[in-house]
Amino acid sequence: MKELKVSAIHKGTVIDHIPSGKGLKVLEILNLPEDSTILIAVNVRSEKLGKKDIIKVEGKILSKDEVNKIALIAPTATVNIIDKWEVVEKKNVEVPDEIIGIIKCANPNCITHYEKVKPKFKVISKKPLKLKCHYCERTMEEEIIAKNLL
Amino acid sequence: MRFQDVISINDFEKDDIEYVLKTAELLERELKEKGTLQYAKGKVLATLFFEPSTRTRLSFESAMHRLGGSVIGFAEASATSVKKGESLMDTIRTVENYADVIVIRHPREGAARLAAEVAKIPVINAGDGANQHPTQTLLDLYTIKKEFGKIDGLKIALLGDLKYGRTVHSLAKALSYYNVKLYFVAPPGLEMPRHIVEEISDKVDIVETSSLESVIPEIDVLYATRIQKERFPDPAEYNKIKGSYRVDIKILEGAKETLKIMHPLPRVDEISYEVDKTRYSAYFRQVWSGVPVRMALLGIVLGVIE
Ligand SMILES: [Zn+2]
Numbered sequence: 001m002k003e004l005k006v007s008a009i010h011k012g013t014v015i016d017h018i019p020s021g022k023g024l025k026v027l028e029i030l031n032l033p034e035d036s037t038i039l040i041a042v043n044v045r046s047e048k049l050g051k052k053d054i055i056k057v058e059g060k061i062l063s064k065d066e067v068n069k070i071a072l073i074a075p076t077a078t079v080n081i082i083d084k085w086e087v088v089e090k091k092n093v094e095v096p097d098e099i100i101g102i103i104k105c106a107n108p109n110c111i112t113h114y115e116k117v118k119p120k121f122k123v124i125s126k127k128p129l130k131l132k133c134h135y136c137e138r139t140m141e142e143e144i145i146a147k148n149l150l
Numbered sequence: 151m152r153f154q155d156v157i158s159i160n161d162f163e164k165d166d167i168e169y170v171l172k173t174a175e176l177l178e179r180e181l182k183e184k185g186t187l188q189y190a191k192g193k194v195l196a197t198l199f200f201e202p203s204t205r206t207r208l209s210f211e212s213a214m215h216r217l218g219g220s221v222i223g224f225a226e227a228s229a230t231s232v233k234k235g236e237s238l239m240d241t242i243r244t245v246e247n248y249a250d251v252i253v254i255r256h257p258r259e260g261a262a263r264l265a266a267e268v269a270k271i272p273v274i275n276a277g278d279g280a281n282q283h284p285t286q287t288l289l290d291l292y293t294i295k296k297e298f299g300k301i302d303g304l305k306i307a308l309l310g311d312l313k314y315g316r317t318v319h320s321l322a323k324a325l326s327y328y329n330v331k332l333y334f335v336a337p338p339g340l341e342m343p344r345h346i347v348e349e350i351s352d353k354v355d356i357v358e359t360s361s362l363e364s365v366i367p368e369i370d371v372l373y374a375t376r377i378q379k380e381r382f383p384d385p386a387e388y389n390k391i392k393g394s395y396r397v398d399i400k401i402l403e404g405a406k407e408t409l410k411i412m413h414p415l416p417r418v419d420e421i422s423y424e425v426d427k428t429r430y431s432a433y434f435r436q437v438w439s440g441v442p443v444r445m446a447l448l449g450i451v452l453g454v455i456e
Binding site: 105107109110111112114115116117133134135136137138139 | 158160237238239256257258259260261263264278279280281282345
């Protein structure tokens with residue numbers, strides 16, 4: 001079977017090698033403006049991953065911070081910046097040192113569940129992923145983190 | 151000024167701890183000579199106790215008065231607009247107009263950190279849920295230092311519910327800055343959490359045991375805490391364990407003459423009353439330590455003591 005082709009874009013960002021099934025979650029985390037043009041391909045055959053998802057964002061160059069957020073759920077993802085139909089930059093995603101907003105604290109008694117404040121975590125280990133809540137100081141491990149994505 | 155808020159013992163380097171202990175010592179000496187001091191004259195402390203803790207609140211209030219300052223505040227959340235649904239952030243933004251420093255106790259973890267981020271004035275954490283109670287830890291260290299003239303070189307046992315005890319977690323962490331040997335004495339199931347043992351085990355020697363009798367001849371400090379009945383699913387199990395963690399005259403027969411017993415109080419029956427009159431008891435002096443330590447912290451965050 002021939003590899004599925006998704007139409008190329010003129011200018012924008014292509015997020016490739018997303019673990020299959022995580023594409024929609026990645027989109028959710030990116031929280032792009034409603035009028036964005038987005039192409040999403042799910043379960044595309046991949047040599048590296050077997051199957052993968054791909055997201056193309058037309059007309060928008062995503063910042064490093066914006067993209068790094070997705071490292072939490074799609075550590076294998078690669079980011080391609082496209083200009084005039086060509087890849088001008090290619091990079092891997094990287095877990096940031098601090099994570100603000102996209103995960104809620106697993107501690108039910110944490111103040112962040114009761115006040116209008118963005119949850120904030122310090123990354124204390126990237127592999128395996130381990131986060132510490134800035135407020136209640138409780139640590140969260142990988143599987144708990146995945147369950148607490150906002 | 152070394153720090154602006156006092157939120158977590160994890161924010162304190164050894165230097166900061168030593169600085170607080172030294173300041174407390176100087177203040178205690180000056181207080182004994184002169185009676186009430188005037189460093190905080192004209193300053194107002196707001197004590198915001200969203201859950202009751204009379205001892206801690208009185209200790210802070212006593213400290214502020216002895217520094218020459220004054221105190222406003224509330225002692226339980228039902229007396230405040232919290233009951234009406236006001237957010238913590240709005241309470242802080244309101245109260246900071248009335249005071250120069252805030253002491254907060256709150257049932258939710260992280261509340262003090264959030265309060266400090268919102269407030270333009272300094273905030274001191276007097277307990278946030280099961281998380282932190284840094285001034286207790288500092289006064290514990292101060293007590294040990296006063297009793298022995300030092301902390302380095304001591305053998306210190308933490309006894310009781312080490313799993314859920316916020317006090318012993320912070321104390322173990324702070325003691326790991328010193329050259330001490332630690333004994334964690336807990337009944338099975340209530341041992342010190344692994345992550346704390348791992349965090350400090352490369353800095354201090356640790357002995358973990360369930361037998362108080364076996365360690366009593368070796369130790370210099372016995373830090374007892376409450377074992378809460380409600381932690382045990384089976385009351386018979388609790389009754390079996392209870393006796394073995396009771397500090398009484400008999401178990402102290404094997405102790406060093408210089409052993410000091412500490413306890414964050416209130417006690418239930420971990421230390422029998424007959425121990426109070428012995429040379430071993432340091433727990434009521436430990437209560438007094440709260441005053442100079444809290445005077446030091448208030449003075450430092452207010453910027454009135456260098
Ligand atoms: Zn938290």
